[in-house]
Amino acid sequence: MRSFRERNPITLGVVGTVVIAAVAAAVFGYEDLPIVGGGTTYRAEFSEAAGLVPANEVRVAGIKVGEVTDVGLAEDRVLVTFRVSDAWVGDRTTAEIKIKTLLGQKFLALHPVGEAGQDPDVPIPLERTTTPYDVTTAFEGLATTAEAIDTEQLARSFRTMSETFADSPRHVRTALDGLSALSRTIASRDAELAELLGNAHTISATLASSSDEFRRLIDDGNLLLTELDHRRTAIHGLLTGAERLATQISGLVADNRDQLAPALAQLDTVTTILRRHTADLDRGLKLAGPYFRLVTNAAGNGRWIDTYLCGLVDGNRAPCRPPRPGEGGGS
Structure with missing residues (x-):
């Protein structure tokens, strides 16, 4: 076998380019491959698209089984192409465009029925498909139509009809008078409408x-x-445990009420005494501070006590004060 260096570089380049292109096509279009693809592609005919666009969901019994891949015009009808995986589609299957959310998003709903499978090359006919009524589109159309109505001309037309049928029977005149009043009301509320x-x-x-x-x-x-539903057992256990703890505490207080009442009364007496002598306690703590500081200084140099005895010898009787550095004295 010859090495790559011995082969024609042009041939290697062409073969490498073809292989890379094939791998790229397989990666980006694997869903369209017949064996490892994303399912079977079907088509359905509709009288209108009703807002359905590619990438919308395809559902069977409320479960997503695929997505719409293309929506196009075929003569006087709309041809919707969709891919379905892991779902059976019968030869009498019906398709319906439904509203997914109140904001107008759509999805394609399939109702698989039939004795045999649906032929992917034969689209689901128009007789077995339905489209929804879009409220948003209706409002938009109503707004456009209302803007184009000449309300003044409409009011004049109703008034003319009322005057023309003035000699008609009473019920006819009443109906026309009502139409005239309605036209005046509409004309007066044209800007608000x-x-x-x-x-x-x-x-x-x-x-x-x-x-x-x-x-x-x-x-x-x-x-x-969903998370609250999963934690329902733990939350129930927590609430049940809290209820049991409250019951135990209530029982403990009830069982030891005779002992707790005197103890609480004595505690109240102690706190009353302490509150009454708060000033004395503050003064005692202030005086204790210097005392403990001197004791610490006297015993802080080792395992002995540093002190000074005034007047112990004759040379240290007057003045009776500790000797300063450089002065003689005894201790």
Whole structure:
């Protein structure tokens, strides 16, 4: 076998580049590989996308089994491509786009039924798919429609109809009078209604832009509740132990009340005496300070006591004071 140095470097470079490209393709597109991929790819036809986007979840009975990989237009309908793993999809399976959160996030729900498996090359037909009603989109459309209405013209139209049917039967005139009053009310509240719908649109847009934060908040709350549920036994044991401790303390006090009452009474007497002689105690502590300092100085040089006896000999009778350095004296 020849070494790499003996081989053609151009051939080695080409082969190495092909191998690196194949490894990179396998790493970044392993989910699309037929054996080690992320599952089976199916398609479904819908009348509209209803806000479904790639990377949305695919669920069966509330459990995530895959994700949406593509949402595209196929003539007069929407073709949704999704990948499913570890789940059976029957040949009469129905698909439904559902609302995941109140902020408008969607997911694809599958209801697997049928005698045989669904053919991945045959999309789930439009007859077996449904889409949700999006409240946010409805509010946005209502705001746009309300802004385009000429309320003054509408009021004039209702008044003209009321005047035209003035000689009609009573119930017809009553209905038209009500319509005329309604039109006047709408015309008088046109600015307020427009502001209300505009604010509703702003709120819905804000909530939609903050969907990730709300989802994290809900997930964190779920984690907290789950941890509390896991610690439920420990918390119950703690509360039960505290209750038993309180019961034992109550019993101890009840059983020793005859002994505790005199002891507490004597303790109260002692504290009263100490409180009454607080000034004497303070003065005693002040006087004890210099005394103990002198005792410490006298006995602090070794295993003897340093002292001075005044007038013990004739030469040290007057003045009776300790000799200073350089003076004679006895001790």
